[in-house]
Structure formats: structure tokens, C-alpha cells
Amino acid sequence: MQNNVKSLDTPQKEPGFARRLLKSPSGVVGIIIIVFYLGVGLAGAFGLTPHSPIEQNRLARLQPPSETYRLGTDLYGRDVASRVMDGATNSLRVALASVFLSGTIGTLLGAVSGFFGGMADQIIMRVMDVFFAFPAILLALLVVVVLGPGLNNTILAIAAVYTPIFARVARGPTLSVREMDYVTAARCLGVSERRILLLHVLPNILPPLIVQVSLALSWSLLTEAGLSFLGLGTRPPQASWGVMLSESRALAEMAPWLMIYPGLAIMLGVLGFNLLGDGLRDVLDPRLRGKG
């Protein structure tokens, strides 16, 4: 108990947190992968690819990996390495934006729902249940069809899928935090309910949400790739790992590198965020270790 109160009184626990994260093997491997992935994505964003990711070269179609084309070329003579890099940029953009959107909206909805309870809670959570009843890819499909395909709408579609998840993850801990003595104390001091929610409740429900952010990033990578694979995400000629895999299907026998590299890229990205999520969970929430 003593311990508990102490840890809540001292909000500056960042140094300890970082050190503990760096001690977790999965956390470290996850961070390394993600840093690499971010680096590749940024390089793609600033046009630092070895060749143009969209320029076609009819004289260099379906070339196997070589000195000039490290990862080979595709049916239109485009450099696969550059397209994988460009794909990293696009998938990262979609993943970060959609998780930011769903994380913010979902957390606020869940926290409001859990904190105020009553009718607001009922209405918000019933609406979330409705969204929950759709398999992720179907809901995303529906959103994309209503809004039309494209990068921004893919972001909205994926955000629609993950908002209810963040709402649920935020609501649970809010229910226990709102009963804490420090919330009652703040109330007795005359602090407004909105201020209590933002300054006292939200910071204390963050740990499970941080873990969720990492996992949601990995899922949104998968969903983006899946939607693009079906031709509803990133539009050609823009590169996306999903589009590249889909294009590789007919040519896999002749040019397996078309399938291998974007496939590896997806797996590595997802693996990185999953491992970071595991590491964060070990550090932030030992009770949940290894679950999910």
C-alpha cells in the first residue's frame, strides 16, 4: 500500500521506465527493428531511394537482384528496393495517422464513459459494441467504399476499426482509477470534473494504452497491407507492400523476389511493433505479461 501511494505521488518515473524497457530483450529487439523501419520510411519520404519508386524502365523488366537493382525489378522495370522503401513511408504514414486518430478518440470516449458512467457510458459503449460487431477488414471495406479508396480514407477506415478497441482498453482502468483516494481528494479541493478527468485520471490509465498503441500500430500495418492487397488501400502507382504482394502473385514463379521482399518488410514491421508491445507490457503492466 505504502509503495502504491508513493509511486502515484512521484510522476517522474521516466528514467526508470526507459532503463527497464532496455533490459527487456523483446523491447530492445523491437526498438531496433522499429528504428530501422523508421529510418527506411524517412529515407523514402525524403526521396532518398536508390531509384525512382514509380518510374518505369522497359529495358529492365523483371530483373533478378543485381548490383544496380539490389532487390530486382518488377514487371514495369521499377526498382523493388525503392518501392519497398516507398512502401515503408506509406505504411508508416497510414499506421501512425490511424493509430493517432483512433487512440485519441477512443481513449477520450472510453475515459469519459468510465468516468461519468450512467447514460453517457451506456450510449458510448453500446455504439462501440456495434462497431465491434464487424470483423475489422469488413468494417474497413465498408468505410473505404463509402468514402472512396485512397491513402487518407484508408487512414479513416483503420481508425474506425481501432477506436472501439481503445475505448474499451481506456474504460476498464478508468473505472478503478475514479474510485481512488486522490480523485476524491481532488474533488474535495473543488477541482472541476473535467480537470480531474484530464489531469488525474488520464495520466493514470496510460500504461495499458501505451501497450495498446504499439499493438495497434502492428495491426494497422497488417490492415493497410490487406486493404491494399485487395486494391482498396494505397492506389498504384504509389508503392504499398500490399499492392506489391498482390502484383507478385501472377509472377511468383518467374520472379520470387517480387513476393519475398515486400513480404519480409511487412513481417519485420509487424514483428517490431509486436516485440515492442511485449516489452512495454512487461515493464508497464507485469500482471498481463505474455497475454494476448
Next chain:
Amino acid sequence: MIRYFTQRAIAFIPTVLGVSLLVFFAIRLIPGDAITAMLGTEAGMLTADQRASLEAYFGLDKPAYEQYFNWLVNLLQGDMGYSVRHGQPVVDVILARFPVTLELALLAVVIALTIGLTFGVISAIFHNSPIDLFGQLFALIGLAAPNFLIGTLIIYILSVYFGILPNAGNYVEFTANPSKNLQQLIFPAITLGFAFSASVMRMTRSAMLEVLSQDYIRTARSKGLKERSILLRHALRNALIPIVTLVGVETGYLLGGTVIVEEIFTLPGIGRLAYNAISQRDYALIQGVTLFIAVNFVVINLLVDFVYTLLDPRISYAKQR
């Protein structure tokens, strides 16, 4: 127990109503009108009168809430409307496709449970051994590999090294030719079961590790019970609850149509039906099939709740109070 179950069942009604509302109005937000979607370019040849009478025929001239209400009333009578693209009632189209998805989902669940439970239990028993590390590695890869990658890889390996094209030919029903049917479904089922078994494995391992450290396991050991019976009757049964949740949720998703895998292996299941309906703007079919999928999912959640109470009687008592 029955009271608890009925309470849960009643609580699902608002969700289903909400789903129907969402589906109905989402469809109306799709750009373009239904008549044009139905007739394609020929819609341009309609006179204003013809268009109006068609709209009246399909009830499209009525206000949206009235259309929704009519749709709901018809739905309760088992009438989901008429699919323009298939030239059949929506109910018939869905019921013709559902067995494919159901069989595929069940096969995937069987594969996932066989691999996932076995490796999960073994990993937990031989905690931190090479076997455990191998299992963990398998789980990490399984969770990171998207099913369209696994599917594409399986097709590639089969066609290049074995000269088999798993998606060639028309779909054969199980009742018509069981062995041909299984040949067609086994590879998509493995594709789906792979990632699923990885998550079952992880969940089983962590749940078993937690249970195995409990006092009653030590008590059982000190009573001199056989290790096998401790593991299966005492440990696994108590570890099952989180696994049941996971399997329930995943099965719900699988029954919701595994759009991508059905697309890769060209299986005529619910997922591909939904995908095609959406891309062909077959409004009645989109409404019907998305509602069907969502209701499926809700019903499975209800069943999962029911299984909980069987596994852990405390749950229903706790909630009733």
C-alpha cells in the same frame, strides 16, 4: 444460469439493432444512386418517368426512416430483399455461400487448436528450454505474417515444387465429393490456422504458466497425483478461460468471412461474397451480408459467454448479484 443467459441474450438486441442501422445508413452514403448501380450505363437511357416508377417499385421514393422500417419488418420475416447481380433473393445467395465459410472456419479452428494447445502446453511445461524458445519463435512469426503472405507462399510452393494449383477448378461441395472438397479447403484452412495457432499457442503458454504456479497445483503434486492428470484436469481446465475468449473472437472473425484468403484461393464463401457485393454496389446484398456477418459475430460472443459459465460457474453468480 438460464436467467443469466437470457439476460445476456436480451442485452444483445440493441447491438444487433445498432448494426442494422449502421449498415442501412452506411449503404446510403455510398456515392451514386441505386438505380444507376443496378442498371449500369443503361440507366442513362431511362426517361424520368421510368426512373420514378423503378424507384417507387423498390421503395426508394419513400423517406429513409420508412425504408429502414420496411427493411426491418421484411427482415424479421426472413426477407432480405433481392440481389440484382445474382438474380436471386439475398437470403438464398447467403445461405448458398455460408457452408463454405463455415467449413473453412471450422477446419482452421481445428488446425489452430491442435497446434496451438499442444505447443502451448509443451512450451509451458518445458519453460525456458530450447523447445519453448522454438515455440515462442513460431508464435512470433505466426503473428507477424499476414495471411495473404502465407496464402501466396503456399500457392507458390505448391505450384513450383509440387505442380499443384490449389485454387484451380470449380468449388466442389463436401456432400458431392468429400475428398476433392477437403483438397480444396485444406490449404486455405492452413493459411488461416497458422496465425490463429500462433495466438492460441501464446495464450495457452502464458495461461498455463500462470496456473502452474498456483498453490492448488502444488497441493495436487504433493497428494501424489499423476503429472498427466494434474496437467490436464487441474491446470489446463483452469487455463482454458482466456483461450475460449480468444477462440470465440477469432472464430467470429473467421465466420465473418475471410475476405482475403477466400479471394486468394477463389473460394465462393461469405467473405468474397461481401467483397464482390461491395465492389459491384449490390445494395440489398451488401446490407444482407454485412448484417449476417455482424449478427454471426454477436451470436458467437453470446456462446462464448455461455461456455464461460460452464467452465467457471462463479461468473454467472458474480454478475447476477
